[in-house]
Amino acid sequence: MAHDTNAETGDWLARDEAARAYVVGATRAVESLLASTYGPRGSTSLVQTVDGQQVPETVVTADAGRLLDAIERGDGFVHPIAALFVDGLDSVRRGLHDGTTTAALLAAGLVEEGARLSESGLHEGTLTVGYAMAANRAGKVLDDLARPITAADRDRLREVADTAMTTDLSQSRRDAYADVVSTAVAELAGSTEGQWFDTDDVSVRTRAGDGVALVRGHVIRRRPGAHETSEKSRLSFDWTPSVEGVLSDARIAVLERDIDVEETATSFGSGEGAAVSLGSAGAVTAYTAARTSAIDDVAASVASLGVDVLVVRAELDDAVKNALESRGVAVVDRAQYPKSDVHRVARATGAQVVGHVSDLDESKLGRAGRVTERRVGDEKWTTIGECEGPVFTVVVETPTEQGRTAHERLVEDAVETTAVAAMDGQVLPGAGAAPLAVARDLRRFASGVQGKEQLAIEAFADVCESLVQTLARNASYDPLEALAAVRTAHADAATDPAPVGFDAARGEPADAWELGVVEPRRVFSQALDSAVATSEQLSTIDAVVSPGIDLDELDPQIEHD
Known part of the structure; x- marks a missing residue:
């Protein structure tokens, strides 16, 4: 049925076939943005968008989740179906940092197949039941295909980290990144009671160079603030190291608020308590002397506790900072980005974050075996290392200064994905092996289902197999030849289900376990669940009404490299 327009209200209306075509068109448009990122040979995409402060930004990424984030920070998905589709991917995109493209390809395929079956006369209810039966059966296949993993299995964790980093990296750099990520996750898991652990305690820092290291502790990055945008402001930032050389066995204090000596002092002024009148030169002199005395008292009290390094979220007054440093207390203030930095320092050192300097005592201090400071580009890094607490920092050196952000996000995502495998205790063979095994089953x-649900189950299998075709296409191989080859390999495999996937490097079927291409069980399982839920929501739309709006075609304004 064609689109209808009400002349009086200007309502735009599509029903039945037209509505389904409208839904399919939108989901396929979004899917086309992400399909090129799938697999180890996926390409990068460029998006003109804005950052969190609405400043124009150019994002170049091969990660589907970051691609969608970049689009949404810009004009976003104003097309209503596209917006619903992207929202349906959020559980994978936000929670796992991996599997977004898989979920999008599966969901778009299920929507399209559902529309095709509906046009052939299959009822939406039957379609939904069939998809649910297929998803339930897929879970049983994945149970048989999965293998156990523990946080102590460093080799397998390294494979998970390597698989998660689909960006084009040199093999030596990929190996180095994967090794340090697996070490960080294993150390974090080993330092935490229970199966669950918080990956917020693993931070990633990048700088130009050719190395990678793991710091047991936290690296605080400080830079000119957002308001200090001019060259003059940047140059006026205090680049002088707060910590000279190497400070060993340092006692650490962590303070959240500024040190306000006028608030701290019990008596400020002469005879008038805290109320100081500056109506005369003598009053100004008295005020200055009293303030200096109050600053000295505060600095002396902090130093008397044995504090070697004072970490402060706020920016301290220069006079307060100088007074502390003159008594041997190194001041690391402006630890503001992100705000959680001071709490990571506290967890690493065993310190307690206090709100007011008067609350400091020896019981609230922590310890760090080694503290250093250096300038890195337009940042000042304070490394609080050799700590006892389960907090870690991965320091990655990148080939170029411009590539720091991309590599930082790459390693952050690898940490999250590897941690999911360690926490869940199950992994699957990658390279498309899991969806291929599901499709075959x-x-x-x-064939044993008597009702029309059989058609939906077969369509579900087709969609699963389409993943390996996309994988082959992105690696510049013939999709149909690749599909035929892996089908034959599964039929001839000694085990069922078989861990046979598509080797994108050689263009042939291969045992994914032997390739070392491994992913957390939850990544594919949740991608399946999200795809089924999203397709069910969109497949039941049989009418689209947009009051007063003539909707244009979806055009997300993106270019592929």
Whole structure:
């Protein structure tokens, strides 16, 4: 049925076939943005957008989640179906940092297949039941295909980290990144009671160079603030090291608020308590002397506790900072970005974050075996290392200064994905092996289903197999030849389900376990669940009404490299 327009209200209306075509068109448009990022040979995409402060930004990424984030920070997905589709991917995109493209490809395929079956007369309810049966059966296949993993299995964790980093990296750099990520996750897991652990305690820092290291502790980055945008402001930033050389066995204090000596002092002024009148030169002199005395008292009290390094979220007054440093207390203030930095320092050192300097005592101090400071580009790094607390920093050196952000996000995502595998205790063979095994099983399963749900189950299998075609296409191989080859390999495999995927480097079927291409069980499982839920929501739309708006075609304004 064609689009209808009400002349009086200007309502734009599509029903039945037109509505389904409208839904399919939107989901395929979004899917086309992400398909090129799938697999180890996925390409990068460029998005003109804005950052969190609405400043124009150019994002170049091969990660589907960051691609969607960049689009949403700009004009976003104003197309209503596209917006619904992207929202349906959020559980994978925000929670796992991996599997977004898989979920999008599966969901778009299920929507399209559902529309095709609906046009052939299959009821939406039957379609939904069939998809649910297929998803439930897929879970049983994944149970048989999965292997256990523990935080102590460093080799397997290294493979998970390596697989998660799909960006084009040199093999030596990929190996180095994967090794330090697996070490960080294993150390964090080993330092935490229970199966769950907080990956916020693993931070990533990048600088230009050719190395990678793991710091047991935290690296505080300080830079000119957002308001200090001019060259003059940048140059006026205090680049002088707060910590000279190497400070060993340092006692650490962590303070959240500024040190306000006028608030701290019990008596400020002469005879008038805290109320000081500056109506005369003598009053100004008295005020200055009293303030200096109050600053000296505060600095002396902090130093008397044995504090070697004072970490402060706020920016301290120069006079307060100088008084502290003159008594041997190194001041690391402006630890503001992110705000959680001071709490990471506290967890690393065993210190307690206090709100007011008067609350400091020896019981609230922590310790660090080694504290250093250096300038890195337009940042000042304070490394609080050799700590006892379960806090870690991965320091990655990148080939270029411009590539720091991309590599930082790459390693952050690898940490999250590897941690999911360690926490869940299950991994699957990658390289498309899992969806291929599911598809093969579903075809056999469908033949035993008597009702029309059989058609939906077979369509589900087709969509799963389409993943390996996309994988082959992105690696510049013939998709149909690749699909035929892996089908044959699964049929001839000694095990069922078989861990056979597509080797994108050689263009042939291969055992994914032997390739070392491994991913957390939850990544594919949650991608399947999200795809089924999203397709169910969109497949039941049989009418689209937009009051007063003539909706244009979806045009996300993106270029692929």
